[in-house]
Amino acid sequence: MDDLLKNLNEPQRLAVTTTEGPVLVIAGAGSGKTRAITYRVAYLIGAKRIPPRNILAVTFTNKAAEEMRNRIYKLLGVTELESWIGTFHATCARLLRREADRLGFTRDFAIYDESDQLLLIKHCMKKLSLPEREYNPHAILSRISLAKNKMLFPDAFREKAGDDFEATVGNIYKLYAEALRENNAMDFDDLLCNALLLLLQYPECSEKYRSFFRYVLVDEFQDTNRVQYELVRELAREHHNLCVVGDDDQSIYSWRGANVDNLFDLQKEFPEATVVFLEENYRSTQSILDAANAVIANNSKRKPKKLWTKNDRGKNVMWCSAPDEHSEARRIIGEIRRLRQENPEMGNSDFAVFYRTNAQSRVLEDEFRAAGITYVIVGNVRFYDRKEIKDTLAYLRVLANPADSVSLRRIINVPPRGIGKTTLERVGEFASDRRTALLEALGHASEIPQLRADARQSLLKFHEYISRLIRQKNDLSAADLVREVINTSGYAEMLTQDPSFEAQARIENLAELVSAAAETGEKLNDFSLDAFLQSVSLQSDVDGWDERMDAVTLMTLHMAKGLEFTAVFMAGMEEGLLPHANALLSEKSLEEERRLCYVGITRARKHLVFTSADVRRIRGEIEVNEPSRFLAEIPDELMDAEESVPDSRLVRDEHYQEMPDYEDGFRVGDIIEHSTFGTGVINTVSGSGESAKVGVRFYRDNKQRDIVVKYASLKRR
Ligand code: ATP
Numbered sequence: 001m002d003d004l005l006k007n008l009n010e011p012q013r014l015a016v017t018t019t020e021g022p023v024l025v026i027a028g029a030g031s032g033k034t035r036a037i038t039y040r041v042a043y044l045i046g047a048k049r050i051p052p053r054n055i056l057a058v059t060f061t062n063k064a065a066e067e068m069r070n071r072i073y074k075l076l077g078v079t080e081l082e083s084w085i086g087t088f089h090a091t092c093a094r095l096l097r098r099e100a101d102r103l104g105f106t107r108d109f110a111i112y113d114e115s116d117q118l119l120l121i122k123h124c125m126k127k128l129s130l131p132e133r134e135y136n137p138h139a140i141l142s143r144i145s146l147a148k149n150k151m152l153f154p155d156a157f158r159e160k161a162g163d164d165f166e167a168t169v170g171n172i173y174k175l176y177a178e179a180l181r182e183n184n185a186m187d188f189d190d191l192l193c194n195a196l197l198l199l200l201q202y203p204e205c206s207e208k209y210r211s212f213f214r215y216v217l218v219d220e221f222q223d224t225n226r227v228q229y230e231l232v233r234e235l236a237r238e239h240h241n242l243c244v245v246g247d248d249d250q251s252i253y254s255w256r257g258a259n260v261d262n263l264f265d266l267q268k269e270f271p272e273a274t275v276v277f278l279e280e281n282y283r284s285t286q287s288i289l290d291a292a293n294a295v296i297a298n299n300s301k302r303k304p305k306k307l308w309t310k311n312d313r314g315k316n317v318m319w320c321s322a323p324d325e326h327s328e329a330r331r332i333i334g335e336i337r338r339l340r341q342e343n344p345e346m347g348n349s350d351f352a353v354f355y356r357t358n359a360q361s362r363v364l365e366d367e368f369r370a371a372g373i374t375y376v377i378v379g380n381v382r383f384y385d386r387k388e389i390k391d392t393l394a395y396l397r398v399l400a401n402p403a404d405s406v407s408l409r410r411i412i413n414v415p416p417r418g419i420g421k422t423t424l425e426r427v428g429e430f431a432s433d434r435r436t437a438l439l440e441a442l443g444h445a446s447e448i449p450q451l452r453a454d455a456r457q458s459l460l461k462f463h464e465y466i467s468r469l470i471r472q473k474n475d476l477s478a479a480d481l482v483r484e485v486i487n488t489s490g491y492a493e494m495l496t497q498d499p500s501f502e503a504q505a506r507i508e509n510l511a512e513l514v515s516a517a518a519e520t521g522e523k524l525n526d527f528s529l530d531a532f533l534q535s536v537s538l539q540s541d542v543d544g545w546d547e548r549m550d551a552v553t554l555m556t557l558h559m560a561k562g563l564e565f566t567a568v569f570m571a572g573m574e575e576g577l578l579p580h581a582n583a584l585l586s587e588k589s590l591e592e593e594r595r596l597c598y599v600g601i602t603r604a605r606k607h608l609v610f611t612s613a614d615v616r617r618i619r620g621e622i623e624v625n626e627p628s629r630f631l632a633e634i635p636d637e638l639m640d641a642e643e644s645v646p647d648s649r650l651v652r653d654e655h656y657q658e659m660p661d662y663e664d665g666f667r668v669g670d671i672i673e674h675s676t677f678g679t680g681v682i683n684t685v686s687g688s689g690e691s692a693k694v695g696v697r698f699y700r701d702n703k704q705r706d707i708v709v710k711y712a713s714l715k716r717r
């Protein structure tokens, strides 16, 4: 156990060994907060002989929980422990599995995810005869979720309702809560709320868990919401054996109800707490740390912190600006290759690329795939697997192939247009009786028996809509068709009505699909819908990567919390992306964007590269963005700025025409045409003259082939 303490600095040791009474660790990034929590659990078990099951340790993600568990096993030299290490949601679910009957649920209650929740909301709205056209189920759901996060239950919510909309939400909320009960189900918010209710309403239960969880530890406390705060407070109410760690500079989830004040409120709640400050950073080079400090110093509402390191100064941080987002992505790839060459010990998994919006991953994915570099996207679905993208592609598939009933079924009532399951069943029967395609059957709705008049009307209207698009499809480019579908199908409208963060992200993803269609047209010199759909199908076929492979990590900044990588790229360092356009108007949200930037910077151990694009497609339009203000906050002597040379694989567009053309032989990134293998992209170039060789990854089968230039008649596209 002495060995264990040897690996800690003085203040960390204090946080670990002060096992009785409250301990509050407030400290900057990479200062060993998570390490302190981890060692504290090990110390409680190893030195204080506390049974593992009596310790509750809460982490921010499941992955963090797993890592903590493994570290503790290693520290203690064991392979298994009956421990309570997990996220708030996982912990509450576990607790409720034991106690659910007190609240009128059985122990095998279901946990509903978002799609289940939406079905249920719609069901309730139907009962109340509320048309989905007027009340967006997504919007209703986020309203209810926010209420739950404040422990505002249906009756209280209805009493407080300020206007008609709120009153309606209140009515739906009431039915929704009843329906959950009828289904013996809880949604994600319920897991937290019900666990808290259990403690507040059943003193004997509260007593039981207060004495069971004799030690409570929470990581990343700056991003807890009110219910989570109350849970912690209740559990530690008597014994006060609480250790909470956090960094107010890293609070980045306020849009989801997190409240950084929790960190300081807790200090007031437990005034006797031992407050520990950690100031030594073990993660990053001095340059990276200086850059991080310089940026965060611009936030006015913060408690100043000292953060220093014994680590080397290291290299300056780097900023590469590229002409456009594809060059930006290729610049990142080039830099990864260069760093790997210079540092042979580095593998792909030492690299991470962070971005602000999910939509940015599309171009990165395309380029990584083309370059044959293995990557993993952490925490979100791949671009073409996202629901909104799949839905929109389903529309396009119906236009391309009116017989595609599977795609038609997918979107016939998305967004909702009053074509329910029964109606669809009857149309289906009619279609199979007549041996016609489903789409055609819609046009004969007036002949279909047993349909309600309004359903019949909806079917005819939808048939007319799709038919109109089909008539237009040959006159419009794929990009225009994508835009048309998004705007006229009601899909965009459905999302705009929903104020939630997710809906906002979905809108951005759809805009990115317009960009993808435009680019594919330019790349293939074929702007037709068929060409686009074909290229998309190929793309989703080639997800050849294996998660166990050595892969570069791609993730949003929000997902990067708590992690560290030897080399970090922060892409899209532009006004409008970071800080995000939505945050530009208020100082408060601007400061949260700056914290997000700080979180990104402080993930890097040795290498940090910012990248930006002079122009990029956003929502299908070419936009010229200024470099992020956060870059200007980093002193010149800490940062090397480099403009990258425009390469030959630029999107052909009037905005790019002044760019110089580089036609001196084949270059990495060139798209070429091979007489046998078809189109592909060059990702290695070697030798010269007679022996010049290029490595090409071909789109058709995603295979990498070495080609001797002399013997192949390669054409550049
Ligand atoms: P973040 O704010 O990003 O969550 P953190 O404060 O939780 O960071 P840790 O992740 O615990 O910091 O530690 C950062 C790195 O420094 C880790 O690689 C950790 O192993 C190392 N480290 C922390 N404390 C020490 C120490 N006393 N001696 C050596 N290495 C340490």
Ligand code: MG
Pocket (backbone or CB within 6 Å): 033, 034, 035, 219, 562
């Ligand atoms: Mg941490």
